[in-house]
Amino acid sequence: MQRELIELGVPAGDIAVEISSGDTYEQLQYIKTAFAQFPVETLRILSNRYHLPRIDAFLISDTQLLDWCAHGRIHMQAAEDILIQHDSPWWTSLIAEAYTSTAMRQRQEQELEGVRAIRAGTYKR
Numbered sequence: 074m075q076r077e078l079i080e081l082g083v084p085a086g087d088i089a090v091e092i093s094s095g096d097t098y099e100q101l102q103y104i105k106t107a108f109a110q111f112p113v114e115t116l117r118i119l120s121n122r123y124h125l126p127r128i129d130a131f132l133i134s135d136t137q138l139l140d141w142c143a144h145g146r147i148h149m150q151a152a153e154d155i156l157i158q159h160d161s162p163w164w165t166s167l168i169a170e171a172y173t174s175t176a177m178r179q180r181q182e183q184e185l186e187g188v189r190a191i192r193a194g195t196y197k198r
Contacts, residue, residue, distance in 0.1 A: 122151035
């Protein structure tokens with residue numbers, strides 16, 4: 074993803090890659106470290122559209138991260154939207170096709186199950 078962002082014109086120095094976390098929850102906890110270690114005012118979380126609701130549920134469940142979201146320090150963006158902005162006809166078709174697949178519908182249901190579990194306090198990491 075880093076390479077693709079650079080190819081789209083995002084300066085390499087503006088991209089922080091976190092590779093030591095094992096799951097989404099740990100990646101989001103890293104945001105606290107990033108704000109402490111790097112001089113950034115805002116942070117953009119880039120992920121697949123289907124994954125953003127679960128990320129949002131994790132952010133809402135963490136008081137500090139929720140506060141940063143409420144104050145505009147954390148923004149989420151769907152990777153698919155960036156791709157469509159870059160090459161709309163090709164990506165629009167490809168993404169639409171992917172999102173109608175059985176595998177994607179199953180993945181989206183898994184994500185929604187995760188959201189429900191996070192909200193209920195029963196999410197197993």
